Amino acid sequence: MAGAKKAPALSPAVRKLAALPILVVVATKRDDSSVQLNPVWFELKDGFIWLNSNTNRTWPKNLQRDREVTMLLVDPKTPDRYAQIRGRLVSMIPDPKHEFIDRLAHRYTGKKFRELEPGEHRVTFKIQPVTVTGQMI
Amino acid sequence: MAVGLSPKMQAFTQEVFPAIIGTNRKDGSVEIVPVWFEYKDGSFWINGGTSRGWFKHLQRDPRITLLLIDPKEMFRWAQVEGRMVNWAEDPGGDHINHLSHRYLGRDYQNPRTGRIKIQIEPLRINGSIDGWR
Numbered sequence: 001m002a003g004a005k006k007a008p009a010l011s012p013a014v015r016k017l018a019a020l021p022i023l024v025v026v027a028t029k030r031d032d033s034s035v036q037l038n039p040v041w042f043e044l045k046d047g048f049i050w051l052n053s054n055t056n057r058t059w060p061k062n063l064q065r066d067r068e069v070t071m072l073l074v075d076p077k078t079p080d081r082y083a084q085i086r087g088r089l090v091s092m093i094p095d096p097k098h099e100f101i102d103r104l105a106h107r108y109t110g111k112k113f114r115e116l117e118p119g120e121h122r123v124t125f126k127i128q129p130v131t132v133t134g135q136m137i
Numbered sequence: 138m139a140v141g142l143s144p145k146m147q148a149f150t151q152e153v154f155p156a157i158i159g160t161n162r163k164d165g166s167v168e169i170v171p172v173w174f175e176y177k178d179g180s181f182w183i184n185g186g187t188s189r190g191w192f193k194h195l196q197r198d199p200r201i202t203l204l205l206i207d208p209k210e211m212f213r214w215a216q217v218e219g220r221m222v223n224w225a226e227d228p229g230g231d232h233i234n235h236l237s238h239r240y241l242g243r244d245y246q247n248p249r250t251g252r253i254k255i256q257i258e259p260l261r262i263n264g265s266i267d268g269w270r
Contacts (some may be wrong), residue, residue: 023211025166025204027159035159035167037204039214070167072157076208079155082171134170 010129014083017073018044019052021108024087025072026051026061036062041104042071047089049127052101054120063089068129083134087127095122139179139258144214149205149266150176152241157204160194169196173236175201181219181257184233195221201257204269205264215264223256236245 010018023039030036038059043050049071053060063069067089075081095101098113101122105113116122142150155171162168168191174183181203185192195201199221206214225234230249238243 024192025157025169025206026203027169029161029165029167033165034200034218035161035169036195037157037159037169037202037203037216039206039211068166070159070169072169073169074155074157074171079171084169085179086166118265129184 002004006036010044010085014085014132015044015072016074018042018049019081020076022073022076024049024051025074026059026063026105027070027072028059029066030058030062041108043104043107047091047129049085049129050123051127052095052122053125054117055108055123056120058123060123062094062124071127081135083132085129087129090126090128093126095124098122100124103113138260140262141179142176142259142262143267145266146262147176147215149180149215152207154206155200156181156183158191159202160191161198161200161206162194163197171241172180173240175236175239179258180222180231180258182243182264183255183257184227184236184252185255186251187253191256192224195224195255196243203257205266212265215262215266217259219257219259221255222258223258224253227252227254251269 015065024042026038026040028036036059069087071085072084101113142265156174157169157171159167159169172183176242201219203217232254233252234245
């Protein structure tokens with residue numbers, strides 16, 4: 001596509017790490033620009049990183065405001081092997097039937113997600129990886 | 138003001154896993170990397186070379202966030218918002234060698250010159266160790 005800048009594909013090493021049921025550390029910035037770090041369930045699919053959250057939490061609010069996120073995957077067996085992925089929010093997809101969070105829950109726990117709390121709304125974030133740095137590039 | 142750690146948090150910091158640190162790049166983005174750490178005398182201590190990106194970021198903006206997470210049980214985690222309050226040369230690499238013993242149980246294998254140790258004051262703590270906010 002003319003002019004379209006395609007993000008680099010993630011390497012086999014990173015894709016292998018992302019296939020494990022490990023959490024990704026999500027870094028966002030608060031209103032005062034300080035850094036917020038949260039371990040989060042995720043899925044790598046179709047070249048995008050997919051996250052899901054309760055819309056009331058802080059990191060999704062930060063992400064919606066900045067549309068930028070840095071993520072870290074750490075090899076649980078060898079913690080000095082890691083991949084830092086800078087990404088950009090492409091879209092937000094409401095998850096009213098909890099289908100996506102149930103799918104993530106299956107990946108991590110083998111079960112459906114817990115019952116939602118009153119007033120809890122889930123939303124899925126589609127993130128385009130932009131750059132990858134670290135020991136596993 | 139620096140905050141003290143609860144007994145549960147103090148015990149958690151004695152476990153052996155790297156801290157994941159987040160610092161602010163000049164362009165407004167966030168850098169996150171795993172580093173060795175220890176908690177001692179009310180502060181977190183990390184070690185690096187002066188050329189490390191995160192150290193440059195801290196000299197410009199001393200705010201730093203640490204995520205402590207048990208790699209085997211990832212629901213056990215704590216987020217520590219802190220501030221670099223001091224840094225000093227680590228002559229002879231005594232501190233990096235001390236950290237190497239904490240993490241690997243042996244002397245540090247890489248060159249011990251040009252290293253610095255960084256003192257971080259914890260300002261706010263949340264996560265699953267002390268119970269959710």
